[in-house]
Amino acid sequence: MSKILIRGAKVLGGEQQDVLIDGSVIEAVGTGLSAEGAEVVEAGGKVLLPGLVDLHTHLREPGREDSETVLTGTRAAASGGYTAVFAMANTFPVADTAGVVEQVYRLGQESGYCDVQPIGAVTVGLEGKKLAELGAMHESAAGVTVFSDDGKCVDDAVIMRRALEYVKAFGGVVAQHAQEPRLTEGAQMNEGIVSAELGLGGWPAVAEESVIARDVLLAEHVGSRVHICHLSTAGSVEIVRWAKSRGIDVTAEVTPHHLLLTDEMVRTYNPVYKVNPPLRTERDVMALREALADGTIDIVATDHAPHPHEDKDCEWAAAAMGMVGLETALSVVQQTMVETGLLDWAGVADRMSVKPAQIGRANGHGRPVSAGEPANLVLVDADYRGAVDPAGFASRSRNTPYEGRELPGRVTHTWLRGKATLVDGKLA
CATH class of the missing domain: 3.20.20.140 (Metal-dependent hydrolases)
Known part of the structure; x- marks a missing residue:
């Protein structure tokens, strides 16, 4: 599916907006956006940042x-x-x-x-x-x-x-x-x-x-x-x-x-x-x-x-x-x-x-969350609280100093040029 509609995200922690991704780029940022046939991701006020x-x-x-x-x-x-x-x-x-x-x-x-x-x-x-x-x-x-x-x-x-x-x-x-x-x-x-x-x-x-x-x-x-x-x-x-x-x-x-x-x-x-x-x-x-x-x-x-x-x-x-x-x-x-x-x-x-x-000099990265920019994005549930469990790490190693420590925030989605690499906290 080439189009993704992220609905109700706090872009850079600000007001809730919708972000429409078309292929590898951001097509539009605003409120009340819609796109026929688009995959919809309900952000529910999560924070949206550039990747x-x-x-x-x-x-x-x-x-x-x-x-x-x-x-x-x-x-x-x-x-x-x-x-x-x-x-x-x-x-x-x-x-x-x-x-x-x-x-x-x-x-x-x-x-x-x-x-x-x-x-x-x-x-x-x-x-x-x-x-x-x-x-x-x-x-x-x-x-x-x-x-x-x-x-x-x-x-x-x-x-x-x-x-x-x-x-x-x-x-x-x-x-x-x-x-x-x-x-x-x-x-x-x-x-x-x-x-x-x-x-x-x-x-x-x-x-x-x-x-x-x-x-x-x-x-x-x-x-x-x-x-x-x-x-x-x-x-x-x-x-x-x-x-x-x-x-x-x-x-x-x-x-x-x-x-x-x-x-x-x-x-x-x-x-x-x-x-x-x-x-x-x-x-x-x-x-x-x-x-x-x-x-x-x-x-x-x-x-x-x-x-x-x-x-x-x-x-x-x-x-x-x-x-x-x-x-x-x-x-x-x-x-x-x-x-x-x-x-x-x-x-x-x-x-x-x-x-x-x-x-x-990482071209295409660190760009504004705005129309025409590459769709390199991360969605963060800033209200989440949870203990760190290295058993769930994707890394091959587990040498973390935070095991068992409660930390805030959880990355739920990551997109690399419009392609989801992480969906609902799970690797795509």
């Missing part, structure tokens, strides 16, 4: 299909309301050549659940020694515009400068995992009172902040774009705010878990709370929320990091770092930002769809 875009997803394929594949990861994305995700380069082999990024791109096209844009590695093998084939990856079928060694920091200032200079030629962006390696050797959690009491190696805030400070200055010097991955400290917020005040072309992201959880959770020694960068203090959490609200932090990105059961069900020191996040991100943002009054639903659309699409 979400995640600039920071780990799909693990190729090489770690035991934790996630492009297919299972995109199914998880559709379940969470995403219509486009950017797949990080730390696969096996590393996505540092045109051949590997094209493989990931094709797998995304075959999945059909959301668009997959590969992120290319900055350096060969993520080793930080030699620039990868940035130009070849950009010119490939995948059209890579975002480059990152995420999981590792590009800690060599000369390499970072060269990368910024290279991507400037085609309007690309380097996304930095800000972690000074010498300051975080043996780090297990945030450095502070809790780490001292637990006897766990500390990951100091300055290890993040010093790299961000260096990189915004390099971006200013080169005149290029730099993006800060998973910003996590109050000090980092102040550095980015200062850089923006100088007109430096810097953008930054925050993860849902850094908006909600603190290092106090580590007292349980449950490795589900082990993540990089680590959970920080309540003061940091509050600073991150305020910065996302005022635009200092541009976007929310999940850093969806799936791991098989055996990599998390072990002692803390041996456990892998990371959390799954695609299927809970919108609920966490609703709780921390909407229900606290820091953002309205239009603000959520801006931080989780419009701006990530702009930063990553």
Whole structure:
């Protein structure tokens, strides 16, 4: 059926309207719309947003299909309301050549659940020694515009400068995992009172902040774009705010878990709370929320990091770092930002769809919910409340910090260019 009529949806959380989809585009938005033969979806006041875009997803394929594949990861994305995700380069082999990024791109096209844009590695093998084939990856079928060694920091200032200079030629962006390696050797959690009491190696805030400070200055010097991955400290917020005040072309992201959880959770020694960068203090959490609200932090990105059961069900020191996040991100943002009054639903659309699409140049995504635009949409039951049950996840992995926690909101429908990928909370 080529036509879909979404009746009575609160577009961007505003007044109830009808949205008529014809094929892959939105034909009309208004009240009292009708279309003969159209499939009708009774929204009943649910919130309608542009499809979400995640600039920071780990799909693990190729090489770690035991934790996630492009297919299972995109199914998880559709379940969470995403219509486009950017797949990080730390696969096996590393996505540092045109051949590997094209493989990931094709797998995304075959999945059909959301668009997959590969992120290319900055350096060969993520080793930080030699620039990868940035130009070849950009010119490939995948059209890579975002480059990152995420999981590792590009800690060599000369390499970072060269990368910024290279991507400037085609309007690309380097996304930095800000972690000074010498300051975080043996780090297990945030450095502070809790780490001292637990006897766990500390990951100091300055290890993040010093790299961000260096990189915004390099971006200013080169005149290029730099993006800060998973910003996590109050000090980092102040550095980015200062850089923006100088007109430096810097953008930054925050993860849902850094908006909600603190290092106090580590007292349980449950490795589900082990993540990089680590959970920080309540003061940091509050600073991150305020910065996302005022635009200092541009976007929310999940850093969806799936791991098989055996990599998390072990002692803390041996456990892998990371959390799954695609299927809970919108609920966490609703709780921390909407229900606290820091953002309205239009603000959520801006931080989780419009701006990530702009930063990553995701054509057709993050567009207004208006006539003539691609029908990439998500319908959210904002009144829903329920406990998180990872057994129902579409992701291949279950390493969520929210198991059993009650969160608000539930994605009921997702459309990718007019094709339903999620219907009544179930994958199409």
